[in-house]
Amino acid sequence: MKVAIQGERGAFSHQAALKLLPKATVLACSRSIEVFDALDSGRAGAAVIPVENTLAGPVGEHLDLMLERDVFIHGEVRLRIEHNLIAAPGVKLKDIKQVLSHPVALDQCRNFFRSHKNLSPIPFYDTAGAVKHVMAQELSDVAGIASVQAAKEYGGNILMKGLEDNKQNVTRFFLILKKRKIAADANKTSLVFSLKNVAGALFKALSVFALRDLDLSKIESRPVRGRPWEYCFFVDVLRGDDQAMLLALRHLEELAGFVKVLGVYKQAAE
Amino acid sequence: MKVAIQGERGAFSHQAALKLLPKATVLACSRSIEVFDALDSGRAGAAVIPVENTLAGPVGEHLDLMLERDVFIHGEVRLRIEHNLIAAPGVKLKDIKQVLSHPVALDQCRNFFRSHKNLSPIPFYDTAGAVKHVMAQELSDVAGIASVQAAKEYGGNILMKGLEDNKQNVTRFFLILKKRKIAADANKTSLVFSLKNVAGALFKALSVFALRDLDLSKIESRPVRGRPWEYCFFVDVLRGDDQAMLLALRHLEELAGFVKVLGVYKQAAE
Numbered sequence: 001m002k003v004a005i006q007g008e009r010g011a012f013s014h015q016a017a018l019k020l021l022p023k024a025t026v027l028a029c030s031r032s033i034e035v036f037d038a039l040d041s042g043r044a045g046a047a048v049i050p051v052e053n054t055l056a057g058p059v060g061e062h063l064d065l066m067l068e069r070d071v072f073i074h075g076e077v078r079l080r081i082e083h084n085l086i087a088a089p090g091v092k093l094k095d096i097k098q099v100l101s102h103p104v105a106l107d108q109c110r111n112f113f114r115s116h117k118n119l120s121p122i123p124f125y126d127t128a129g130a131v132k133h134v135m136a137q138e139l140s141d142v143a144g145i146a147s148v149q150a151a152k153e154y155g156g157n158i159l160m161k162g163l164e165d166n167k168q169n170v171t172r173f174f175l176i177l178k179k180r181k182i183a184a185d186a187n188k189t190s191l192v193f194s195l196k197n198v199a200g201a202l203f204k205a206l207s208v209f210a211l212r213d214l215d216l217s218k219i220e221s222r223p224v225r226g227r228p229w230e231y232c233f234f235v236d237v238l239r240g241d242d243q244a245m246l247l248a249l250r251h252l253e254e255l256a257g258f259v260k261v262l263g264v265y266k267q268a269a270e
Numbered sequence: 271m272k273v274a275i276q277g278e279r280g281a282f283s284h285q286a287a288l289k290l291l292p293k294a295t296v297l298a299c300s301r302s303i304e305v306f307d308a309l310d311s312g313r314a315g316a317a318v319i320p321v322e323n324t325l326a327g328p329v330g331e332h333l334d335l336m337l338e339r340d341v342f343i344h345g346e347v348r349l350r351i352e353h354n355l356i357a358a359p360g361v362k363l364k365d366i367k368q369v370l371s372h373p374v375a376l377d378q379c380r381n382f383f384r385s386h387k388n389l390s391p392i393p394f395y396d397t398a399g400a401v402k403h404v405m406a407q408e409l410s411d412v413a414g415i416a417s418v419q420a421a422k423e424y425g426g427n428i429l430m431k432g433l434e435d436n437k438q439n440v441t442r443f444f445l446i447l448k449k450r451k452i453a454a455d456a457n458k459t460s461l462v463f464s465l466k467n468v469a470g471a472l473f474k475a476l477s478v479f480a481l482r483d484l485d486l487s488k489i490e491s492r493p494v495r496g497r498p499w500e501y502c503f504f505v506d507v508l509r510g511d512d513q514a515m516l517l518a519l520r521h522l523e524e525l526a527g528f529v530k531v532l533g534v535y536k537q538a539a540e
Contacts, residue, residue: 031380054493060327103373103393123373123393202489203473203480210473218501219472221489223324231488 002027004035004044010128010150012081016173017048018149019077032061036069039178046074052172053081056104058220063234066176066262067192073263074183075175083109083163086131086156087143093159098122100130101145109145109163131156174263186240188217188267191249194224194232194257201255202233208251209237212244240264272297274305274314280398280420282351286443287318288419289347302331306339309448316344322442323351326374328490333504336446336532337462343533344453345445353379353433356401356426357413363429368392370400371415379415379433401426444533456510458487458537461519464494464502464527471525472503478521479507482514510534 003024005013017024027044029035038044049062066073083105087096098120099106099113106113106121113121124130130144135154143159144150151158174190195201209216218236239245241264253259273294275283287294297314299305308314319332336343353375357366368390369376369383376383376391383391394400400414405424413429414420421428444460465471479486490504509515511534523529 052493055330057330057492058327060325103395123395125373125393197487199483199485200480202486203476206473206476210470213469215469216472217467219489219491219503222327223322233489 001025001045002043004029004038004047006030006032006035006049008126008128008132008150010131010147010153011126012079012147012149012171013048013050013173014128014153015147015149016050016077016079016171019079020048020075020173020175021046032065036065036071039071039176040069046175046177047071048173048175050171050173052218054168054170055108055166058222058234060222062174063192063220063222066174067232067260071176071178071262072180073174073190073265074177074181075265076188076268077173077175078268079171079173080167081108081164081169081171082148082161083127083145084148084151084158085112085143085160085163086134086146086151087159088135088138088140089155089157091140091143091157091159095141096143096159097141099143099145100124100133102127102130105145108165108169111165112160112163128153172268175265176263182241182264183266185266186264187238189237189239189241189245189264190234190262191237191259192232192234192262193252193259194230195255196257197230205233205252205255208248208255212248214239214244214248234262238267271295271315272313274299274308274317276300276302276305276319278396278398278402278420280401280417280423281396282349282417282419282441283318283320283443284398284423285417285419286320286347286349286441289349290318290345290443290445291316302335306335306341309341309446310339316445316447317341318443318445320441320443324438324440325378325436328492328504330492332444333462333490333492336444337502337530341446341448341532342450343444343460343535344447344451345535346458346538347443347445348538349441349443350437351378351434351439351441352418352431353397353415354418354421354428355382355413355430355433356404356416356421357429358405358408358410359425359427361410361413361427361429365411366413366429367411369413369415370394370403372397372400375415378435378439381435382430382433398423442538445535446533452511452534453536455536456534457508459507459509459511459515459534460504460532461507461529462502462504462532463522463529464500465525466527467500475503475522475525478518478525482518484509484514484518504532508537
């Protein structure tokens, strides 16, 4: 199965894709919208996209695209984000002058740069792309910060592991397909709905779950595109495709502007 | 009054600070945490920070810092984010080969780069910093993408305006001070609370507002730092410091792990 990801081969999304589908072949896309286009055109049979990070919060662009496009969530996985200093084989730490990576990754390694003042952080378009660049240009005084997968992918050498300041750095990824299918062991439902901006609207909407003892594991308000300061709500419910959930959704449709079920899938292990 | 912002002088935060406090002197800080440190130490009397963008969603780091630090919101403002192509005076569009800016800004100008294929987008640490760099180095084939304020600040020449793909690009900023004070015309309350992860917890928490006809204008779940997949909730209520709000907060304290009022202030005009 060909799985589309945003970013270069060796990106954290690549690592997440292999956790979800160990035999996947990865289709690297430079932009998120191309990932969804690849699904639409059939160039990829599936996609793996980050939706939430414990430090940075939700990946809004991907939530918006799941709302707009005709896709369905088939699974989720959580990945510890570990940053590694990666250079060409033979290059030593003392040779390095510049370190390339995505600005967010550089920002997550502040303590490392504080204790290595001779190293200059240089923003680059992508974490794995930084390692690709270092290897392709055969740079001997430049390293990249990226995943273990990026070192494997481009033949880089890991000089240091665990550069991230906060070890509680976990990203949640969705496996999405065009096909709408619910596995027998599915126990979690992701959905999105919109509400009129009137007092008590969200309270009433949440009552459809509370009245049926359905537990929410997450709620996210998102601006509605093109309508500043109006919101829709992305909700995860710890329940699969059963009668209580169907009744709750039917009830929610009475109250909400629209309701879209984004997927019914098996919850990832913590 | 000295106002701390994150980013270089001429950043969008600088523009927002001048909208909130026209006579402010800006203290530019490279990191968000330094903005809060400047407030703590008294080096700045106030700070202006972005908290939400209509396209990108919440600025999680700033929500977290408002939760952790002893600060109070005194006002809010909304700023249309307009991206401009800025070069040294005398430099023409046809001279430009590279365009520097923050990766998020470059990403918001995709159509511009698609219709100007001879221009290479180059990621830089800051929007205004890009213009500062172009001017300081007297570059004649490089431009920056930044705010009108950045052009003013560094004497750059605006070659093109309105480069952003989406004109509905609005950022909401808070004015924060150490001092806890509520203006007479305050009509909006921002607060954060945590909940135990049990079914119906959020529904019960929102009942404290719904039962008193208090209208929420926004709700944001945020991961609790150091406790993956536990959440606290940032809520805006369209009500000032009156009896109904005090009773709602007292009621909320019965249900929540903690409640912190982040500020009571006058709502910005749409």
